[in-house]
Amino acid sequence: MLLSTVIFLPLLGVIAIALLRGLGASAVKGIALVIGLLTFIVSLGLYTGFDATTATFQNVTQQAWIPGLGTSYHIGIDGISLWLVLLTTFLTPLCILAAWNSIEKGLSGFMMSLLALETGMLGVFCALDLFLFFVFWESMLIPMYFLIGIWGGERRIYATVKFVLYTMAGSALMLVGILALYFQNDNSFDLTTLSGPFEHSHLLFLAFFIAFAIKVPLFPFHTWLPDAHVEAPTAGSVILAGVLLKMGTYGIIRFCLPLFPDAAAEFTPLIVPLAVIGIIYGALVAMVQPDLKKLVAYSSVSHLGFVVLGLFSKNPAGIQGSVLQMINHGLSTGALFLLVGMIYERRHSRMIVDFGGLAKRMPIFATIFMVVTLSSIGLPGLNGFVGEYMILLGSFVQGAFSKIYVVLATAGVILAAVYMLWMFQRVMFGTLDKTNEALPDLNAREIVVMLPILLFIVWIGVYPKPFLNKMEKSVGLVVTQVQTEPAIGRAGERIQQDSELALHGTQRVQHEKIEKEAQQ
Amino acid sequence: MPIEINWQLLMPELIITLTLLIVLVFDLFDSISKAILGWMTIVGAGIALWVSIQMHQAGTVGTQFNDMFKVDNFSLFFNIIFLVSTILVALISMSYLSRDDRKQGPYYLLILLATLGMMLMAAGNELIIVFLGLELMSLSLYVLAGYFRDNPASSEAGMKYLLLGAFASAFFLYGIALIYGGAGTTNVPAIAEAITAPNKSPLLLAGMFLLIVGFGFKVAIVPFHQWAPDVYEGAPTTIAAFISAGPKAAGFAAFLRIFMEALPSLQVEWSSVVIVLAMLTMTVGNVIAIAQTSIKRMLAYSSIAHAGYVLIGLAAANNDGISSAMLYLLVYCVMNIGAFGAVILAKTEDGESLMISDYAGLGLRKPLLAMFMTIMLLSLAGFPPTAGFVGKFYVFKSAVQAGHIWLVIVGAINTAISAFYYLRVVVTMYMREPEEELSFTAYPSTLVVGLVLAAIGVLLIGILPSLMLTPAQNSVF
Numbered sequence: 001m002l003l004s005t006v007i008f009l010p011l012l013g014v015i016a017i018a019l020l021r022g023l024g025a026s027a028v029k030g031i032a033l034v035i036g037l038l039t040f041i042v043s044l045g046l047y048t049g050f051d052a053t054t055a056t057f058q059n060v061t062q063q064a065w066i067p068g069l070g071t072s073y074h075i076g077i078d079g080i081s082l083w084l085v086l087l088t089t090f091l092t093p094l095c096i097l098a099a100w101n102s103i104e105k106g107l108s109g110f111m112m113s114l115l116a117l118e119t120g121m122l123g124v125f126c127a128l129d130l131f132l133f134f135v136f137w138e139s140m141l142i143p144m145y146f147l148i149g150i151w152g153g154e155r156r157i158y159a160t161v162k163f164v165l166y167t168m169a170g171s172a173l174m175l176v177g178i179l180a181l182y183f184q185n186d187n188s189f190d191l192t193t194l195s196g197p198f199e200h201s202h203l204l205f206l207a208f209f210i211a212f213a214i215k216v217p218l219f220p221f222h223t224w225l226p227d228a229h230v231e232a233p234t235a236g237s238v239i240l241a242g243v244l245l246k247m248g249t250y251g252i253i254r255f256c257l258p259l260f261p262d263a264a265a266e267f268t269p270l271i272v273p274l275a276v277i278g279i280i281y282g283a284l285v286a287m288v289q290p291d292l293k294k295l296v297a298y299s300s301v302s303h304l305g306f307v308v309l310g311l312f313s314k315n316p317a318g319i320q321g322s323v324l325q326m327i328n329h330g331l332s333t334g335a336l337f338l339l340v341g342m343i344y345e346r347r348h349s350r351m352i353v354d355f356g357g358l359a360k361r362m363p364i365f366a367t368i369f370m371v372v373t374l375s376s377i378g379l380p381g382l383n384g385f386v387g388e389y390m391i392l393l394g395s396f397v398q399g400a401f402s403k404i405y406v407v408l409a410t411a412g413v414i415l416a417a418v419y420m421l422w423m424f425q426r427v428m429f430g431t432l433d434k435t436n437e438a439l440p441d442l443n444a445r446e447i448v449v450m451l452p453i454l455l456f457i458v459w460i461g462v463y464p465k466p467f468l469n470k471m472e473k474s475v476g477l478v479v480t481q482v483q484t485e486p487a488i489g490r491a492g493e494r495i496q497q498d499s500e501l502a503l504h505g506t507q508r509v510q511h512e513k514i515e516k517e518a519q520q
Numbered sequence: 521m522p523i524e525i526n527w528q529l530l531m532p533e534l535i536i537t538l539t540l541l542i543v544l545v546f547d548l549f550d551s552i553s554k555a556i557l558g559w560m561t562i563v564g565a566g567i568a569l570w571v572s573i574q575m576h577q578a579g580t581v582g583t584q585f586n587d588m589f590k591v592d593n594f595s596l597f598f599n600i601i602f603l604v605s606t607i608l609v610a611l612i613s614m615s616y617l618s619r620d621d622r623k624q625g626p627y628y629l630l631i632l633l634a635t636l637g638m639m640l641m642a643a644g645n646e647l648i649i650v651f652l653g654l655e656l657m658s659l660s661l662y663v664l665a666g667y668f669r670d671n672p673a674s675s676e677a678g679m680k681y682l683l684l685g686a687f688a689s690a691f692f693l694y695g696i697a698l699i700y701g702g703a704g705t706t707n708v709p710a711i712a713e714a715i716t717a718p719n720k721s722p723l724l725l726a727g728m729f730l731l732i733v734g735f736g737f738k739v740a741i742v743p744f745h746q747w748a749p750d751v752y753e754g755a756p757t758t759i760a761a762f763i764s765a766g767p768k769a770a771g772f773a774a775f776l777r778i779f780m781e782a783l784p785s786l787q788v789e790w791s792s793v794v795i796v797l798a799m800l801t802m803t804v805g806n807v808i809a810i811a812q813t814s815i816k817r818m819l820a821y822s823s824i825a826h827a828g829y830v831l832i833g834l835a836a837a838n839n840d841g842i843s844s845a846m847l848y849l850l851v852y853c854v855m856n857i858g859a860f861g862a863v864i865l866a867k868t869e870d871g872e873s874l875m876i877s878d879y880a881g882l883g884l885r886k887p888l889l890a891m892f893m894t895i896m897l898l899s900l901a902g903f904p905p906t907a908g909f910v911g912k913f914y915v916f917k918s919a920v921q922a923g924h925i926w927l928v929i930v931g932a933i934n935t936a937i938s939a940f941y942y943l944r945v946v947v948t949m950y951m952r953e954p955e956e957e958l959s960f961t962a963y964p965s966t967l968v969v970g971l972v973l974a975a976i977g978v979l980l981i982g983i984l985p986s987l988m989l990t991p992a993q994n995s996v997f
Contacts, residue, residue, distance in 0.1 A: 068989040069914065106884060131913075135904040142903060145943070149951045150883075157951050161943060168939050172932035175913070179920040179928065 002045055003059040003075050006089065007122045009039045010115040017115070021108040029100060032111035036093030039118070043089040050082055052470045055477035057128060057192065070182065071131035071189045079474030080253055080323055081125040083467065084246055087330045088125070090452070091242045092118045095235035097449050098338050102234065102345055103151060110151055113143040114235060121243050125250060130178045130189040134171070137247070141167055144236070144244070152231040159224075159231035166224040170211035177207030181259075196259055205263035208255045209271075215248030218271070218308055219278035222301045229297035234341025237293070241300050242334035246326045249307050253319065257311065258481035265482075268312050268401060275312070276405045276412075278305030283415035287422070292343075292350045295423055296336045299376065302412055303329045309409055310391035312401070314482045318394020319475045320468055325387030327467070328460060332375040332384060335453045339369050342446055346439045352423060357432030362441040366428050368450050373424050375457045377417045383460035388413060529582045529591045531575070532568040532599050533639050539564025540632035547625025554624040558614040558966075561628045562607055565635065569603040572596050576991060583645060587707060590645035597846055597995035598642035598773040604977075605766040605853045606635045608970050612861040613758040615964030627667060631762065634660035638770035642777070647696045647706040650774045654692065654738065657767055658685050665755040665763065677754025684737065684747040692734025698727030699782075711782040720786065728786055731778065732793060739771035741831065742801040745824045752820035757872060760816060761860030764823040765853035772830055772849055776842055779834065781997060787837055794835040795927055801828030802934040810941045815863055815876050818941060819856070822900060825938060826852050832924075832931055833915045839996045840918035844911075847992040851911040851981060855899040858974030862893040865971065867961050876948055883950035886960060890949045892971045899978045901942040902935050907981035914989070 013035030017028055051058060057076030065073040077085060095114060103110045120140025127133035141164055149160035178189070181204065185194050198204055214221040225245075229237050257264050282301030289295040307329070310322030342365070343358075344350050359366035371382070378384035392413075395406045442450070460467060527534070542564070543557050576596040583590045609631065617624050633656060640653030662685060666678020700706050702724035703714035715724060736744035752760040779790055805825030812818035830852070833845030863872065866879065866889055883890040899908035912935060916928045981988050 066910075066985050066989060068986055068993050069917070135909070138909070139904045142898065145946075146950065149947060157947055160951075161940070161947065164943060165936060165940060168936040169933070172936045173929070175916065175932050176920070176925065176928050179917050180925065182917070183921060 001061065002042070002049070003077065003126055004061055006039060006043045006046065006085065007075070007119055007126060009042065010035060010092070010118040010122075013115040014112045017108050017112050025107050028108045028111055029096070032096045032115060033093060035115060036096045036118075040089040040093055043086055046077060046082060047086060050079070050470055052079065052473060055079070055473040060128070065132075069131065070187050071129055073132060074129040074190060074192075075126040075132070076128050077126055079471035080478075081250070082470060083323065083327050084125045084243070084250055085122055087246070087327055088118060088121050088243050091238060091330065091334055094338070094449050094452065095238050097445060098238070098341060099233065099235040100445060102341070106150060109146070113146045114239070117143040117147065117239060121239075121247065124247050128191045130181065130191060132189075133191075134175060134178055138171060144240070147236040148228060148232045151233040152236065154231070155227065156231040159227040162224045163228040166214050166221070170214035173207045174211035177204050180204060180207075194259060197262065198260065201260045202263045202266065205256055205260040205267065208251065209267070212248040212251035212256065215251070216245060216304050216308060217248070217301065219274050219281055219301065219305070222278065222282075225301060226294055226297045229300070230291065230293045234337060234344070237337040237341070238334045241296075241337060242330035245300065245304055246330060249304065249311065249322065249326055252308070252311055253323070253478055257314070258478050261482045264312070264314070272309060272312055272401050272405050275305045275308040276408050278302065279309070279409050279412035280415065283412050283419060287415065287419040290351055290353065292340045292352060292423070292427070293337070295419065296333060296340060299416065299419070300329070300333055302416060303333065305412070306388055306391050306409065309395055309405070313391070313394040313397065314479060315394050315397055316472075316475055316479050317390050317397065319478060320471060321387050321390025321394055323471050323475065324460070324464060324467060325391060328375070328383040328387045331453050331456055332372055335372040335450065335457070336376060338449060339365070339372060342442065347436065352426050354433070355427040355436060356430040357428070358436065358439070359428040360432055361436065361439055364442045364447065368442070368454065369424065369428065371454055371457065373420050375461070377420050378413055381461045383457050383464075385461060386464045526582060526584060529580065529584055532572045532603075533636060535564060535568040535571060536632055536636050536639065539568075540629055540636070543625065543628050543632065547629070555614065555618060557624050557628045558610055561610045561632060564632070565603045565606045565610065569600060569607065572599040572603060576600065576995070579994075588646040588649050589643050591643055592997055593995040594777065594997040595639075595643040595773070597991060598769060599639055601769045601846075601850045601853055602635055602638045602642070602766045604850070605762070605769070605857060606631060608854065608857045608861070608974060609758060609762045609765070611970030611973070612761065612857065612864055612967050614966045616756070616758050616864055616967070627664070630660040630664050634664070634762075635766065638766050638773075641770045642773035644774060644777070645708050647699065647708070647778070650778065651689075651693060651696060653770070654774070655689060657770060658689065658738070661685075661763055661767060664759045665751055667759060668756055673754035674756060677751045680747055681751045688734050688737030688744070691730050691737070695727045695730030695734055698723050698730060702727060708778065708782040712784060715783070715785045720789075724786065725789060728783060728790055729793070732790065732797075735771055735775045736797070739768045739775070739827050740824050741797050741827055742804040742824065745801070745805070748824055749817050749820040752823075753814060753816045757816065757860055757864050760820070761857045764819070764856050764860070768823070768827060769849040769853055772834075772845060776834060776845060777997070780837065780842060791835055791837050794831055795924060798828050798831035798835055798927060799930045801825065801831060802931060806934050806937045806941075809938070812941070813876055814874050815879075815945065816874055818876065818945075819859055819863075822938065822942070823856060825934065826856070826900075828934070829912060829915055829931060832919045832927055835924060835927060836918040836922040838918060838922050840914070840921055842996045843992040844914040844918045846995060847988060848911040848915050850988060850992070851899075851907040851978070854974050854977045855896050855908055858892065858971060858978065859896040859900060861967060861971045861974065862889060862896060865889050865892065865963060865967055868959060876945055877955070879945060879948045880952040881949070881954035888963070892975055893949065894946050895975050895978055897942040897945055899982070901939045905979070905982040907978045907985075910982055910985040910989070
């Protein structure tokens with residue numbers, strides 16, 4: 001019941017706004033914010049009630065829905081989806097608050113789209129029925145389509161149509177895959193009863209994987225992303241980068257790896273290079289972007305490359321790192337988009353050349369921007385470091401894949417520092433342009449938007465244990481499922497041990513760091 | 521020997537016949553407001569619908585007139601599709617006709633006659649009855665397509681439809697003759713008995729192909745689809761909605777009944793043809809629809825593509841295939857009439873808005889109209905949570921079950937292609953600024969009622985598909 005409430009509370013907000021839109025803009029904003037916050041508060045109940053000692057799904061509801069099609073309303077969360085649900089409910093109210101004054105036309109439509117989108121995303125993360133998953137996966141497209149298309153920038157129509165068509169092309173194949181699985185699963189769409197090995201598992205793996213790879217986006221399926229991110233309104237970019245991309249990586253963890261371990265093993269040598277190319281390519285392209293928002297967009301391609309790399313290491317350290325990095329990326333890239341949106345509202349430009357010396361004029365803005373930039377780079381002590389470190393560690397474990405890829409990926413970390421810090425320098429330092437002299441610093445509302453994100457950025461960086469704790473068992477289950485293949489056998493065991501060692505290593509490093517900080 | 525007639529079995533058909541007689545008589549009196557004829561049509565069709573639903577729930581089965589006329593859940597489910605279409609079309613027609621000051625009597629009379637023809641086709645247990653129903657329906661439609669006789673486009677549509685339709689009827693009749701030659705009977709179950717596996721005479725195969733050609737013309741399957749866009753564009757918009765809905769369903773009703781019940785032993789032959797036709801129909805319909813600038817032509821090509829999705833159900837040739845085709849037809853009729861209804865609603869002082877570019881900026885200035893249009897288009901594109909998604913999903917599922925994975929892949933890719941042009945209308949409505957200020961006429965209340973019903977239907981079936989899915993699954997002969 002609790003989980004259903006979380007999923008459908010935003011939808012209730014959509015209906016409330018539709019009925020009460022006559023009351024004026026402030027009422028609409030008020031309703032949206034209250035519903036957004038309420039959803040977050042209710043979703044905290046999922047966290048407190050979560051039992052971290054088991055990998056089984058919790059808060060499960062199963063009810064007959066369309067018996068004639070063999071599908072039911074079946075939802076539940078495990079340690080992986082828990083975090084994505086919380087990330088969604090956490091970012092949505094912040095987006096509502098961030099859009100407080102920037103939406104000029106069709107405010108009620110905007111808020112309705114945002115809340116409808118929240119329901120769709122939450123549904124994707126909680127669905128335990130393939131049909132239900134697909135329904136949420138597809139229906140979430142419509143509000144996003146409107147968000148980019150109506151409230152977006154100049155090339156919004158091109159961007160939104162491209163976004164929808166890319167996703168639909170991917171999901172068309174996934175639909176075929178879902179149907180093929182149905183008949184191999186005793187005529188049921190229930191995810192919890194699915195167990196391999198499946199016939200044609202290679203084709204099935206590809207049918208799912210391509211849909212998710214487009215969403216992630218994995219190189220070379222990424223071309224929709226810069227367009228969509230840049231043209232979307234701030235709130236849209238935040239949700240897009242913060243949550244929507246994670247639907248792709250979530251899909252890989254939930255479907256591709258555990259259901260088709262043999263195919264996953266066979267395709268790993270193909271996917272890992274793509275992830276590494278994405279890391280390097282995204283970083284290089286980000287470096288030359290003159291537009292702040294585009295730079296952040298391309299940095300997403302790079303960051304998500306890390307996540308995919310970690311997932312295909314198929315060991316606890318790598319996958320836990322990936323899940324943590326999904327949250328991290330949601331927080332820091334979301335924050336970056338929010339900050340870019342704030343500066344855009346003031347200056348109506350996102351071009352790096354238009355800025356310079358802002359640190360003098362806007363100290364609070366500059367400080368927050370600094371923390372977020374460093375988190376995105378992966379500075380130890382902030383969240384990005386923990387995730388990236390664990391991913392690289394997991395990938396470096398013997399037997400995961402060739403070490404050359406890990407070395408190349410590590411170069412991506414350095415490149416990230418280059419493009420982020422260079423951007424920061426050009427925007428914040430140097431001479432202050434005359435046109436920028438009158439720019440006001442962040443107001444109270446904007447600080448309220450940023451503070452919770454900063455809190456988590458530091459928290460995860462310093463003490464990630466509560467986050468890792470809750471996901472440990474669920475990730476462990478995925479790892480055993482993906483390594484059940486007899487061919488790996490012993491090697492699998494060794495990977496397990498090595499990676500456990502690596503995990504201890506991470507924790508030790510963390511402890512040492514904390515101690516060092518305490519000494520200072 | 522007098523034939524014993526079970527009047528109860530014939531109730532829906534009798535009610536429609538009675539209604540059309542009443543409409544005919546009332547039209548003679550000039551003193552009566554003609555608006556009442558539309559309401560009579562709706563009430564008559566409504567009663568027939570209610571009776572059909574009751575009979576469907578009771579699971580009525582029976583044959584009449586020497587086994588020529590068969591009432592079962594299959595025919596009753598199709599009756600529901602036809603009558604729902606007729607009611608919706610009558611609702612969107614009332615203001616459309618009075619606005620243009622057209623003669624209303626013959627209009628409703630012809631619609632009812634066509635509906636009766638469709639019901640005969642669905643219940644035909646005998647090729648001759650199917651042919652009679654087909655002709656009754658087609659002849660009424662030829663006249664309706666050319667109903668605005670002072671409008672050259674409408675006359676051209678009527679003429680074109682008549683010529684090509686007559687051609688198709690000839691093919692169909694020739695096919696019946698050849699099948700009679702091969703099987704020695706025109707009774708549907710008797711044909712199935714007569715064709716034993718080794719006896720696949722060339723006569724039968726030729727007859728079967730001619731039947732496919734005949735049906736192909738009637739339901740606008742590629743490559744027999746050329747008439748459809750011209751007729752839809754030229755015909756009165758309400759009639760375009762009508763032709764695209766009920767008659768297409770009726771064609772498929774007879775198609776399903778004859779091929780599944782009379783020619784099951786030729787399944788190997790016809791299912792491969794149907795698979796190819798389904799792929800062609802979906803792809804050609806959707807790809808050409810992308811290039812259209814007129815909304816009526818776009819909907820025409822889209823309705824061609826939708827016939828392709830229904831063919832997937834037929835190609836699957838299993839129980840789920842039949843019921844999925846039936847569910848899809850029901851959903852398709854409601855959403856397509858809804859889309860045409862929204863086109864009628866977008867009428868300006870200068871006439872109908874037929875160019876897609878005319879819809880620019882409607883999203884903010886005419887939110888109700890834009891919302892109806894959006895719901896219908898999203899459903900046509902197959903987005904959840906609308907009925908169109910459930911329909912497509914079920915059709916695909918039946919084909920995967922039958923092992924036609926490639927057909928489903930083509931269908932799924934086509935869904936993505938179709939999203940492009942459906943969404944383009946939505947883009948135009950919500951995301952583009954109008955080039956010139958168009959003054960729209962006030963919304964006629966009957967039209968809005970029709971659209972509200974269609975929208976509720978589309979969303980209700982989308983969220984609670986079991987409402988119609990279970991009846992469809994119980995309707996396989």
